[in-house]
Amino acid sequence: MKFKELNLEKQLLKALTEEGYEKPSPIQKQAIPPALEGRDILGCAQTGTGKTAAFALPILNKLIQNKDRKQKKIRALILTPTRELALQIYESIEAYGRHTGIKNCVIFGGVSAKPQIEKLRRGVDILVATPGRLKDLASQREVDLKSLEIFVLDEADRMLDMGFIHDVKKIITMIPEKRQTMFFSATMPSEIQNLVSKILKNPVKIEVAPVSSTADTIEQSVCFVDKNNKHRLLIEFLKSGNIGSSLVFTRTKHGADKLVKELIKAGINARAIHGNKSQNARQAALSEFKSGKIKVLVATDLAARGIDIEELSHVFNYDLPNIPETYVHRIGRTGRAGLEGISISFCNIEEKPYLKDIEKLIGKKIVVNDEHNYPMIVMSVPEKDKINTKNNTKSRNPRAEAPRSDRKRRPNKKK
Template sequence: MTFHDLGLSPHLLRAIDELGYTTPTPIQQAAIPAILAKRDVLGGAQTGTGKTAGFALPMLHNLLTNHGRGQRQVRALILTPTRELAAQVGAHVDSYAKHLPLRVLTVYGGVIIKPDIEALKKGIDVLIATPGRLLDLLTQQALTLQKLEVLVLDEADRMLDMGFIRDIRRIMNTLPSERQTLLFSATFNDEIKTLAGELLINPELIEVDPANTTAEKVRQRIIQVDRERKRELLSALIQREQWQQALIFARTRHIADRLARQLAQDGLDTQAIHGEKSQGVRNQALEQFRKGELRVLVATDVAARGLDIDQLEHVVNFELPQSPEDYIHRVGRTGRAGRGGQAVSLVCREEAAQLKALETFIGESLPTEVVEGFAPSGRPTRQTLPGSKPVQNPPKKKKAAAPAGGKPAQNPPKKKKAEGQEVGMLPVRRQPRALLQDDDDE
């Protein structure tokens, strides 16, 4: 099958021919006919498999059948959770629509809003937006969604989680009941499917890969190491194994900045991006990384959904994410479009519960290894691979002897476990977005 067999407009086919697209991916083969038929769709596929083209191409085709828009009107809306993803989706939609008489606009926070307001005055066929910027524009009456024809939630699991759901409901209240709704993501859980049931009417469920899985060609490595030696090990891996480029995920802005400084001191060309960086700085760092001018990029999860870099071979979890779903999206930054790659996770003893929860989520046990010279002290996270260096447990400390004639020495009271949490470990329950990451900047 080719794209020419799917019934798309000749103008769309011309654009995708120029982009070098030939054979549609499985998600595109399944989604495009359903969307052309104006069905609601709940679509799931691994990252890097062409979901954007899967919903954008048929959406643009359908918009051509009734080319008309009024002032400040929006005909199709694509919502994304992060600025980076909005910019990426916008660039793809622009390239698909280059030969069409349709107006496409991408809006997100962190930049001046006045140009967005001016661009919306004449009406827009396709608007790509983050929820925060869209609500700002709605509040200023810069646009109307009353005649919206198509709504797309990209990375729908994050768009519908407890951090975004309030904004989504506010936006939904401005939409007409008669519309086509499309939800796409790499991960879906039962909670998300229940919420999706409120938004879609008799949807077609399309899952071309097993739910919540990573690409087969991505080699996943779990390396055991003490928490305080993670940075040292990371620097050694990059240099010993001669990684050309690496995308490193850190949990917070503070850790990302500190790690970037330390890696730069080790002689590695490194920059960090996160929510406190200006959009200009973020865009510049991403562009340098895409061009191969930057060897290491450290990011919070602001980059996990929306960073599309050809032939990126190494992704590193400096810390395991608190949400197993975010692991799927982090790993999905490598192995794009069927290519290979490595996803390396540096796991300390305190993250044992998170590792177990992650493996339960993806339905497989990940191989564990120890790097020579960096074997963790104390009890290992779990048994290492055969042939790897065994991890020695330290000798147990003897209890303090009771003073002569006095009362036996009392051990300090044990800390109570927080609900859903092991003492000394991060919670593994799914948390609201505000607790999962510190990049509430959209």
């Protein structure tokens, strides 16, 4: 099947051709036809499956067909958890809709709201937003959602992880009950299922791959290495000459900054991206990475979704994630759109329980790579440092990586 068989308007087909897209991905093939009919969509799909186009193209198609109605009113809202993902979706909509005249806007925290407000006042058809900034501007009456026709909730499970689920529920009360809703999530925990039952009406259910699966195009391996030798092993890999562009995941913001210093000291040009960086600094690092000016980007899980980098060759799990689903999201940054990719994970003795949980989730053993110069020496964990994975899954505060201005504000408690 080709895009021209999906009954899309000619302006969209022209843009898709210019982008080099001919055939829809499985989720696009399944989601676009019912979405064009106005049906609610429940999509369960891992990152990298092409779901942005699965909702963006039907939205644009509908607005093209009813272009003269409700001028200067927001007709479609796409709610997403992070700035990076919001920008990625906005850029995709701009690309697909370049021949339509449809006006789009993206709003998120961490930057001045003034330019965003000015653009909203000029009139917007499609709004892409993060929850915090949307609530802020709605409370200032700069955002009016009363004319909304289409609502998209993207990365719903990430919203839950980052503590935004109550903000999402509040935003849903601001939009018309009569609307088309498209809901996408990589996993379906109980709270997300409850939300689905309340906001979707007779949805078309689409699941293109099991939520625990990793793409077959990704070659996965794990290296057992002591914690204090991880940076040395990474430098060994990066200097091998076999690596193009690399996204390296650390557990903490401090760890990302510390690792970048070690890499620069070793003569490797690298940048860090995480929640403590300003929006301008994060965008500059991303631009340098996408352009090839730097080959190594060190990131926290803030970047596990929402960074779309073409032909990313390697993902390194410098620190293994304590939530196994995060591993799937991380390595999904490579091996996208049918391309091949390589994932290399570093595992020290304390992280072995994490590795076990990951292998259980993905249903296979990860190949061990022991052909390196820093084999694990520490083979036991002191009793006080042992990990209880059953409790530890929720021990880390997932909101620690939420952009500050998008975190839920808590009222001051009176003494």
